[in-house]
Amino acid sequence: MAPPSSDARSTAPQAGFAFILKRSLISAAIALALFSLMIGVRTEAGPTGVLIYWTRFGDLALLVGAVFIGSIAVELARAFVGPVDIAGRMPEALREILAALQRFLVPALLAFAVLIPVIFYQQRYILDLSILVLTYVMLGWGLNIVVGLAGLLDLGYVAFYAVGAYSYALLSTTFGLSFWICLPLAGILAAFWGMMLGFPVLRLKGDYLAIVTLAFGEIIRIVLLNWQSLTGGPNGISGIPRPTAFGIPLTAGADGLAARLGIPFSPTHRIVFLFYLILALALLTNWATIRLRRLPIGRAWEALREDEVACRALGINTVVTKLTAFALGAMFGGFAGAFFATRQGFISPESFSFQESALVLAIVVLGGMGSQLGVALAAIAMIGGFELFRGFDQYRMLVFGMAMVLLMIWRPRGLIGHRAPSVYLERREAIAADLVKEGHG
Amino acid sequence: MTGADILEVTHLSMTFGGIRAVNDLSFTATRGAITALIGPNGAGKTTVFNCITGFYKPTAGMIRLVHADGRDFLLERLFDFRIAKRAKVARTFQNIRLFSGMTLLENLMVAQHNPLMRASGFTVLGLLGAPRYRAAERAAIERARHWLDRIGLTARADDAAGNLPYGDQRRLEIARAMCTEPALLCLDEPAAGLNARESEALSELLLSIRAGGTSLLLIEHDMSVVMEISDRIVVLDHGVKIADGTPREIRDDPKVIAAYLGSDEEFARAEMEGSA
Numbered sequence: 001m002a003p004p005s006s007d008a009r010s011t012a013p014q015a016g017f018a019f020i021l022k023r024s025l026i027s028a029a030i031a032l033a034l035f036s037l038m039i040g041v042r043t044e045a046g047p048t049g050v051l052i053y054w055t056r057f058g059d060l061a062l063l064v065g066a067v068f069i070g071s072i073a074v075e076l077a078r079a080f081v082g083p084v085d086i087a088g089r090m091p092e093a094l095r096e097i098l099a100a101l102q103r104f105l106v107p108a109l110l111a112f113a114v115l116i117p118v119i120f121y122q123q124r125y126i127l128d129l130s131i132l133v134l135t136y137v138m139l140g141w142g143l144n145i146v147v148g149l150a151g152l153l154d155l156g157y158v159a160f161y162a163v164g165a166y167s168y169a170l171l172s173t174t175f176g177l178s179f180w181i182c183l184p185l186a187g188i189l190a191a192f193w194g195m196m197l198g199f200p201v202l203r204l205k206g207d208y209l210a211i212v213t214l215a216f217g218e219i220i221r222i223v224l225l226n227w228q229s230l231t232g233g234p235n236g237i238s239g240i241p242r243p244t245a246f247g248i249p250l251t252a253g254a255d256g257l258a259a260r261l262g263i264p265f266s267p268t269h270r271i272v273f274l275f276y277l278i279l280a281l282a283l284l285t286n287w288a289t290i291r292l293r294r295l296p297i298g299r300a301w302e303a304l305r306e307d308e309v310a311c312r313a314l315g316i317n318t319v320v321t322k323l324t325a326f327a328l329g330a331m332f333g334g335f336a337g338a339f340f341a342t343r344q345g346f347i348s349p350e351s352f353s354f355q356e357s358a359l360v361l362a363i364v365v366l367g368g369m370g371s372q373l374g375v376a377l378a379a380i381a382m383i384g385g386f387e388l389f390r391g392f393d394q395y396r397m398l399v400f401g402m403a404m405v406l407l408m409i410w411r412p413r414g415l416i417g418h419r420a421p422s423v424y425l426e427r428r429e430a431i432a433a434d435l436v437k438e439g440h441g
Numbered sequence: 442m443t444g445a446d447i448l449e450v451t452h453l454s455m456t457f458g459g460i461r462a463v464n465d466l467s468f469t470a471t472r473g474a475i476t477a478l479i480g481p482n483g484a485g486k487t488t489v490f491n492c493i494t495g496f497y498k499p500t501a502g503m504i505r506l507v508h509a510d511g512r513d514f515l516l517e518r519l520f521d522f523r524i525a526k527r528a529k530v531a532r533t534f535q536n537i538r539l540f541s542g543m544t545l546l547e548n549l550m551v552a553q554h555n556p557l558m559r560a561s562g563f564t565v566l567g568l569l570g571a572p573r574y575r576a577a578e579r580a581a582i583e584r585a586r587h588w589l590d591r592i593g594l595t596a597r598a599d600d601a602a603g604n605l606p607y608g609d610q611r612r613l614e615i616a617r618a619m620c621t622e623p624a625l626l627c628l629d630e631p632a633a634g635l636n637a638r639e640s641e642a643l644s645e646l647l648l649s650i651r652a653g654g655t656s657l658l659l660i661e662h663d664m665s666v667v668m669e670i671s672d673r674i675v676v677l678d679h680g681v682k683i684a685d686g687t688p689r690e691i692r693d694d695p696k697v698i699a700a701y702l703g704s705d706e707e708f709a710r711a712e713m714e715g716s717a
Contacts, residue, residue, distance in 0.1 A: 295557075303554075311522075315536070424544065427599050437542055
């Protein structure tokens, strides 16, 4: 990053030393109040059932001190590397180099993604991780339609993931339908449930919409948990058929793909096939979204995010527009769900908790709402980064949380916050993040 | 060119709880003319506008819109976006409502949503890249360029609408409304916040829109604009019509002068004269 120039410093929020000290003292006081009982006093039931306790004031002091110094650091970071216009401060040449890099970033990432199974053929762990990352990239892109483009805050996206997974699991285990027939059916069913959710929440905005979608996600999970006869309840569904390469099974048998191609069988073939399957599905989502953004429906979604009243005054049917956003977002969630089911071979309601919704939403917000590249990068950072921090053991969550806080200080509108116009006359120029609205329901 | 009336408002009433914002109001707007709706603050002008453009459902009364081909629409029965889509009534807002994070061109493209939606086969054909849709999109861009030319903002077509100065935003909002190809254009205080030069440009724009065959209905406080361009003026006070006529008639109407600027008759007369 370029060093802050004098003019940039003058526009940055000037937090005085006294202000920083005051904020940090308040944070430390809150930490003291919170931790004095949680950390400071340790209680345990004695051998005779009597309560024994001892104090750990040393640890408490250490923690409060850490909060104090930490908040000073955060305030300083906010004052000096806060949300400032970094691009504006760079010299022209550097900006051009970065723009060129950005042009090559997408093809490079894509080429790398295609080559992953070739490069890491022997490393099963990396292949599995890549499949997981791509699943979240696809979920992020799906949710991006609802949250990023249409500006409808959806906290229950996992419901559609679950609908897709259970649709495939039930259709294939009950009727013996193949993956390639079930995949579109799973998408259609998820889209149907997306509309079912859409209807009651059409009139809701902002926080209220978020709460109802959150509840919807929980309803689906609880129904799956309790409808024993259909879903198997907490035991889930096992023995879900693996996908076939368009009818040819990926097994060691004589009719398997390996035997037909005349190459020795390896269980990695299936992993590689799954990898390319999710890559294709994710790219389909991406292609559709990019395409839709340039169509009237996509522009109507973004207009809806910007100003719903103006949309109505221009004769746009806001009900249909919102419902299509919900339905299409849900459809891609359903595709991802069907993939998840065929990959795992076993699903249970446990996989579809609120945490998944929150994770996908975090990916969309962190990536920059509406930005396809940003969402992909955020998914790589969130899922891949989480694995990267494995070395930190129990501090993993702490390090990860801190990384997210820092990122949000540095880039409050996500990794890629600016918006690329969908159509242009003379020149294509990104729109600054502060002009783009986040939507309010 | 005066022909049949484009808009007939009869016995319109709108109550909010116990408050009668509009009380038994009847007026008409002439086709191909500029009709102004004026009155002191709180007279109910914006309420009338919201009833005509479907943002409020009137408590009582009828609002009839007749197209040039004779088709008529009862606006109080059409709901929400259908007034803009079917009856072709477009509007602007007192507090500008542009899509600030979208470019000028995109703003004008969103306004052509309905014809483009049909051309894209409700997205299916468009997704497949059908030539019919591409042609329709090119035509839509041309229409947008035409309006950008008319408001003199073609050079800024690819800038974000939120970056425009205030006066340009006002004109862009009018251009955006015009891109829906309305039969009746309703403007809510288009000259608010404009300087004298910008008001002048606005008057020219509105007159050129009238010359293009679109009827206009406007609410305006700026008397110089109203007196200069209106063919007809309807004066409201406390939700009731107190006068209706040509600018000259309105200017000399003692009732209007009394109501419009209270008891300060001297000041009111000066204001009206000054704008003559």
